[in-house]
Amino acid sequence: MTIDPILLALIYILIFPGFIFLTVYGLFLQWFDRKISAVMQNRVGPPWYQALADIIKLLSKEVIIPDACDTVMFKILPYFAIAAVVTAALLLPIWTDALCSFQGDLVVVIYLLTIPTVTFFLAGWSSTSPYATIGSMRVLTQLFAYEVPMMLSLIGPAILAGTWNISEIAGFFTAHKPYMLAQIPAFFVALMALQGKLERVPFDIPHAKNEIVGGQFTEYSGRLLAFFYLAVDMEMVVGAGLINAIFLGATLGTAGILGAVIFLAKTLAIVFLLTLTKVLMGRVRIDQMVRFCWQILAPLSMAQILFDIFLKFRLG
Amino acid sequence: MSKMTIPLGPQHPALKEPVNFTLVLEGEQITGSTVNLGYNHRGVEKAAESRTFLQDIYLIERVCGICSHSHTTCYITCVEELAKALVPERALAIRTLVAELERVHSHLLWLGIAGYEMGFETLFMYSWRDREQVLDCLEMVSGNRVHYGINTIGGVRRDITAEQKKIILSKISYLEERTKYYVKLGTEEPTVLARTQKVGMLPHDVALERGAVGPTARASAVKRDVRKDEPYLIYDKLDFNLITHDTNDVFGRLVVRVLELVESYKIIRQVLNYLPEGPIAVKVPAKIGPGEAVSRYEAPRGEDFHYVKANGTDKPERVKVRAPTMANYPSVSYMLDGGYLADVPMVIAAIDPCMSCTDRAMVYDNKAGKVQIYGWDDLRKYGIEHYKKRGIDFSKM
Helix, strand or coil, rough: CCCCCHHHHHHHHHCHHHCHHHHHHHHHHHHHHHHHHHCCCCCCCCCCCCCHHHHHHCCCEEEECCCCCCHHHCCCCCCCHHHHHHHHHCCCCCCCCCCCCCCCCHHHHHHHHHHHHHHHHEEEEEEEHHHHHHHHHHHHHHHHHHHHHHHHHHHHHHHHHHHCCCCHHHHHHHHHCHHHHCCCCHHHHHHHHHHHHHCCCCCCCHHHHHCCCCCHCCCCCCHHHHHHHHHHHHHHHHHHHHHHHHHHHCCCCCCCHHHHHHHHHHHHHHHHHHHHHHHHCCCCCCCHHHHHHHHHHHHHHHHHHHHHHHHHHCCC | CCCEEECCCCCCCCCCCCCCEEEEECCCCCEEEECCCCCCCCHHHHHHCCHHHHHHHHHHHHHCCCEEEEEEEHHHHCCCCCCCHCHHHHHHHHHHHHHHHHHHHHHHHHHHHHHHHHHHHHHHHHHHHHHHHHHHHHHHHHHHCCCCCCCCEEECCCCCCCHHHHHHHHHHHHHHHHHHHHHHHHCCCHHHHHHCCCCCCCCCCHHHHCCCCHHHHCCCCCCCHHHHCCCCCHHHHCCCCCEEEEEEEEHHHHHHHHHHHHHHHHHHHHHHCCCCCCEEEEECCCCCCCCCEEEEEEEEEEEEEEEEECCCCCEEEEEEEEEEEEEEHHHHHHHHHHCCCHHHHHHHHHHHCCHHHHCCCCCEEECEEECCCCCCHHHHHHHHHHHHHHHCCCCCC
16 A cells, blocks of 8 residues: 555645644743753743643633734734744654755755744734834844854855755765764854744843833734744754754664654754753843854854865865 | 834833833934833821821831831831830840841842843842742741831840851851852853943942932942941941942942842841840830931831821821932933843842832822822822723712
């Protein structure tokens, strides 16, 4: 018996590694992040079902749409964010090489991961309330700060591997494991940029609650807010998966269940590093954030690229 | 970029109590700000006139939820001066002890709030956990965590035993260790430095001109501390330093508060070792006066000021409270101007504001340009009219 290719594609998109898997694993990572940071801060932390309970509660709440806002934009933006993230997940190697793999898919994933941020900006902008407007301006300012270091840091390994295909880059690092060590500065830059993309401390400036209440999401409520939160959780999975694929050799040549376990273990480790950053620091100001990204992260990843080009010539 | 006016409060995550700051923004920069009070006026001063001197202690205690002991001690000093009571030395020592424990608890609370306002949740969790130690001490000494109720006219209500002394000393040693860690964290952690240095500048002469008090003034190198300037209780017998800092910013206020913690531990040790034998209270007649008295007190947030007028009955004729936050408000609007929106919570939190303690209400007639005085009946009528317009009728109650 052969499975209908259309059915298989639907399973990939909806169940694994698509929507359902991203939802479950995203919520798990959210809980993991909260629990670990709670333990580090000497607190008890939430029970394992807390993230799911939060989503269910938000889904059951009334959706309030302000009169002054652009209703259509306001309603469809959360779904755009989720769609972009799920699409990006299909291009990542999870239990084996990526489902759709082609030259240049690295660039596509980076662009797909930018879409949620743009929807956050549009969400705040179309809400028209002052807090949301300031929040969305901060989203955009922050995007220009972390996006370039993030791209530069991912280009280094791509140059070294001599390909723009994520699965091939992973394959290269699986075959030449010692080169992973040479990518540590770029790995650090990518982690910090991901922290900015996910808007977590110290870069949670767009929705800093002490300053601008809910930031770009101030006017959102109920189902729409739940989907935005879900999109952020999924983005964490995809972001961690992307770093795993580029810097840590993805599945390390394995496939099937073992490959999936390796994926889960390494993304958990990456999220642990993100949590550690969150717990150790306070929030910085937007001008300090921009300065940090352009004066430290960007030059660091440039140096990494130069080093990788040099290494590439030595390899021949 | 066009100007934008955003309201900060009366309901806002950065504020623990209702107050309103209206900020005019140009991008992220603040070009103008106004402070609006009056959201939580409770009429404590008026209520005090209809209670006896003894009952007033418990009312005055509830002026503030953090520096409750400061307010009662300040008030009671006035009453005892009017009654010409000779308070025993042991009672004064116990009052000093509770006062310093309260300062420790208030400064640790502030450190947590400061961490929270700069998004540094770990600092918030850590300092509030350590604050539990000093709250335990206060509960053991007085029976309560926040409203201690230890003061009474003529002395204190509870004595300190040798056992309690031992426990307090051990907890203070633990807190001293922790405070060393906070000093290190506050002066070395890069994000704390980034968010506090050169933020909310209040130059020395502006601090003097605007009458800043407490750690806010001391961080601008103003040597102002009632414990040194006009010693009350047993502060003249104690050896401690007046902490000042000259950076004039939020960082200076953080350093002043953390170093004051260390001084407070020193004071607590001295008081516990000094503790003279003797009674803890004297009897004071219920009817006091006539006469008037003022007293000053260094609360954790700055100088607290009370005025009591007695007319020979068992009730005061007038009680006036000036909480430290009131004196620091003028400095806040100076510090906000020209700063960033992101720094607003830090700047406001840096004076350790206590909105409800300090709230004032005034009816100002814009057309006539003068202040109107409302009596009880006028206020009642105004309230009924106000709610009638919103469809609720209270007139039959």
